[in-house]
Amino acid sequence: MRRTRFDDAYCPVARTTDLLADWWTPLVLRQLFFGERRFAQLTQSLDISKATLSSRLKRLEAEGIVDKAQYEDRPPRFEYQLTEKGVALWDVVAAMWRFGDDWMFDRPAGAQVMLVDKATGEQIQPQTIDANTGQRLNLATTRVRLR
Amino acid sequence: MRRTRFDDAYCPVARTTDLLADWWTPLVLRQLFFGERRFAQLTQSLDISKATLSSRLKRLEAEGIVDKAQYEDRPPRFEYQLTEKGVALWDVVAAMWRFGDDWMFDRPAGAQVMLVDKATGEQIQPQTIDANTGQRLNLATTRVRLR
Numbered sequence: 001m002r003r004t005r006f007d008d009a010y011c012p013v014a015r016t017t018d019l020l021a022d023w024w025t026p027l028v029l030r031q032l033f034f035g036e037r038r039f040a041q042l043t044q045s046l047d048i049s050k051a052t053l054s055s056r057l058k059r060l061e062a063e064g065i066v067d068k069a070q071y072e073d074r075p076p077r078f079e080y081q082l083t084e085k086g087v088a089l090w091d092v093v094a095a096m097w098r099f100g101d102d103w104m105f106d107r108p109a110g111a112q113v114m115l116v117d118k119a120t121g122e123q124i125q126p127q128t129i130d131a132n133t134g135q136r137l138n139l140a141t142t143r144v145r146l147r
Numbered sequence: 148m149r150r151t152r153f154d155d156a157y158c159p160v161a162r163t164t165d166l167l168a169d170w171w172t173p174l175v176l177r178q179l180f181f182g183e184r185r186f187a188q189l190t191q192s193l194d195i196s197k198a199t200l201s202s203r204l205k206r207l208e209a210e211g212i213v214d215k216a217q218y219e220d221r222p223p224r225f226e227y228q229l230t231e232k233g234v235a236l237w238d239v240v241a242a243m244w245r246f247g248d249d250w251m252f253d254r255p256a257g258a259q260v261m262l263v264d265k266a267t268g269e270q271i272q273p274q275t276i277d278a279n280t281g282q283r284l285n286l287a288t289t290r291v292r293l294r
Contacts, residue, residue, distance in 0.1 A: 010259040012247025013177050013240055019251070020243070021170040030160050033286055085250050090286050091275035093160055095242035096167070100159025103232050104166070112157040114294045124289055127278035128238035130271045134281075139180055139237050142271055147261045 016092065019063060024048060026093055028056050032066065033090055037079040065089065094126035163239065166210060171195060173240055175203050179213065180237055184226040212236065241273035 020026055024046070031042055043053050057080055060066045065086040071079050094115075101111045115124040128137055167173055171193070178189055190200050204227055207213045212233040218226050241262075248258045262271040275284055 011177070012244045012251060012258045012260070013173055014247075015251035015258075016243040016247040017170060017173045021168050021173065023164060023168040026160055026164045026168065030158070034291060087286055088246055088250060090284060092239070092242045092246050094275050094284050095239045096163040097159045099235055099239050100161075100163040103235060104159060104162035110294070111159045111162075112294055113159070113291050115289055116292050118288050118290050122279060124284070125278040126275050126284060128241050128273050128275050131274035132269060132272055137237060137241050137271070137273060139234055141265050142262055143265050144181060144260050145263050147257070147259055 019059075019065075020089075020092070022056065024052060024056050025060070026096065028053065028060070029065075029086075029089055029093055032080060032082050032086070033093065037081060038071075039078055039080070042080075060086070091126075095128050098126040166206075166212075167236075167239070169203065171199060171203050172207070173243065175200065175207070176212075176233070176236055176240055179227060179229055179233070180240065184228060185218075186225055186227070189227075207233070238273075242275050245273040 027046055028042065028048075031045055036042055036045060039050075039053065039057075042048070042057075043050055046053070057066065057068070060080075061068050063085075064083055066080040066082055068078050068080055071077055097115065101114075105111050115126070116122060117124055129135060130137055174193055175189065175195075178192055183189055183192060186197075186200065186204070189195070189204075190197055193200070204213065204215070207227075208215050210232075211230055213227040213229055215225055215227055218224055244262065248261075252258050262273070263269060264271055276282060277284055
């Protein structure tokens with residue numbers, strides 16, 4: 001009940017929380033970001049039940065995050081392609097990646113996986129900035145106001 | 148069971164998901180980011196049960212996201228202060244803010260709340276970049292590899 005109420009709320013964090021705050025959803029997105037599209041492939045790589053995966057993908061489709069397309073007739077098989085809105089979620093999941101890498105592993109090893117540029121092989125380090133100033137965010141000088 | 152297994156996994160997204168993927172947790176953090184510290188205040192502004200808030204704060208304390216301190220003896224009352232690790236989570240929640248503002252409201256109005264700089268009043272627009280190049284992230288040229 002509370003979820004429904006908050007979904008209508010003013011806050012962009014509440015709405016995005018309502019979308020992402022299921023344990024599986026960010027992981028389903030992670031697989032989609034890195035090229036997995038097929039239902040069977042996703043169940044296998046995530047070790048997730050078909051029912052759970054199906055409900056998460058239905059939600060993502062309803063929210064306009066993925067488009068569903070049939071790629072085989074008999075038996076009917078489906079794949080899922082990220083929309084523009086879906087690709088925009090990478091900025092959020094990439095910020096999670098950075099935080100996780102910085103804070104959720106024992107240093108100095110860090111996470112055993114890293115993001116790299118396909119062409120150069122250079123490490124990619126997601127960082128959240130203020131687009132208007134180019135500076136890192138500073139909570140101490142930030143407040144919220146009504147638009 | 149699956150959660151436990153993934154918590155030990157290689158992936159920084161999986162670990163951060165394990166931390167954030169409860170519907171209340173990002174909202175509790177949002178309140179802490181903007182200066183609420185007291186248990187009673189948090190229950191009121193979030194309209195959350197004491198038991199739920201208490202379990203979320205316990206988890207955040209166990210993860211080193213908040214420090215708990217007693218500020219009154221009789222009756223015993225507690226407040227919660229973000230640690231350095233906790234403040235680092237703002238980058239993630241700010242990326243959620245940006246995505247929500249861009250994609251989860253009807254345009255052109257957008258969210259009814261905005262982030263501004265305390266001193267200048269200018270809008271703050273979180274954006275995720277690659278710290279090594281200063282460029283916006285590009286999923287098409289990104290891959291994952293073992294460290």
